[in-house]
Amino acid sequence: MSHGILEREARVVLALGRRALTVQFRRAQLLMPTFVLPLMLLAVISSGTSAAVDLRGFPDVASYLAFMVPGTVVQGTILAGLTAGIALASDIEFGFFDRLLAAPVKRTSLVLGRLCGTLGLAILQSSFFLLVALAFGARYPGGAGAAVAAVAIAAITAVGVGGIAAAIALRTGSLALLQSLFPFMFVLLFTAPAFFPRELLAPVLRDFSVLNPLTYVVEGIRALLNGDAGLGDPALGLLAACLLAVCTTALSTGALQQRLRRT
């Protein structure tokens, strides 16, 4: 592909990403669950289970809240990704996506544009979560650089989850189905050590968590924020996030091709 075409497609992706974000923020009430629900869950879980630090085998952490925040960040990535799928399904149902298909741009850019919006949303959302937790007493011994890296890993993960949701949206075109996916996406969260160390999970879950890429993401973010390599491997977290994003973007692009062949 020539440099000019690449530049044009990048402009399309950015414009669609900007549109995705603008539409989200124009209907701010729809963002409330994405921004508020994970914080509510963080508040009740961190306070309700804080006695867990007395358990044998619980890692020695400077701040229990900072230990829990990565679970909230990952929960946010799931919601941001799902939001992308819902918005795409809405565009399909109301005909906007068909108009986009008539534009003289690569079809892949239409999917990437939507996921670009998810990336932006996840950056804002993860930063917001980290700042709110900081205001409520979380301490990040890893420092500001580690927090920025954590936000980056979270944003890439959101693209990965967004890819799954976009693939389902493109395959089914059903807004109602995407809206009802909310509880099912939480399986991804609960099968990772989102709020507890992997060693202290129920044995079945501990075995299963090895297969969940979000396990490595949440542990990587936890290690970064707490400045403790014993809590996880940030490089593995980044790798898991990137692999998830690449695979699911390919999945959603494939779903788009299938949709085009069908219609």
Add this chain to the structure above:
Amino acid sequence: MSVGAAPRPRAGAVVVASWRRALNEVLRVRGALLPATIAPVIFMLGMTGQFSRLTDLEGFPTDSYLAWIVPLSCLQGAGFAGAATGSNLARDIEQGLFDRLLVAPVPRAVLLLGPILGAVTRCLVPATAVLAVGLLLGAEFTGGVLGVLALYGASIGFCAAAALWGIFLALTFRTQQAGPLMQQGVFLAVFLSTAYTPEALLRGWLAGAARYNPVTHVLELSRQATVSGLEPSLANTLPGVAALVGLILVLGGLALFGLWRIGR
């Protein structure tokens, strides 16, 4: 030929008709109950998997975290089923149907009874699904028949309270966009309690919130079914019943106030 006045509908018939209408929404929309049923089951499994080792803490009344979480998930499912009544009412208000119902020659409060009964009937599905999955995975009916009755009573009462909360918000905001507020109200009520650990193990602000949250007592009422340290007794039952009656009276009063204001 003189034209006689149409017979005035009996309140009971109106209640039954609107109850059936509320149930039709579930029967005619394929899969309508699925997310509401699956969500509490997933939360139950997820929370149990994550926090099962909390039972190792000194002072935890049972050695099965699943047994601790099953009643919570039943209440959660029932609460969400109740709050959905508000979303449905808001939709009827937005689409103009409720305006037509308001001119019916029956007391206004009667219009709310059918949807509440519909919610209470619907809530039995998630509560039973959670209970069945919990039993399959090893939770036990330590409280026997009385405990199960307490669990279902608590779920039904909490569903009715959540429905009144949803109705109050629907009559106040008159838009379906208030839906998340209805659900999150239920979410907060359930989780600002002894949801994860008993009161003795709560720390910080949540300990205070749980002490004054009536849902803590409702949870205690429902936990008589599966938690071995909480046997069915009047002492474990009466606070929960009183909390439910109080919630229904307060939220019912608010819903009636909203109903009184609408159209004036």
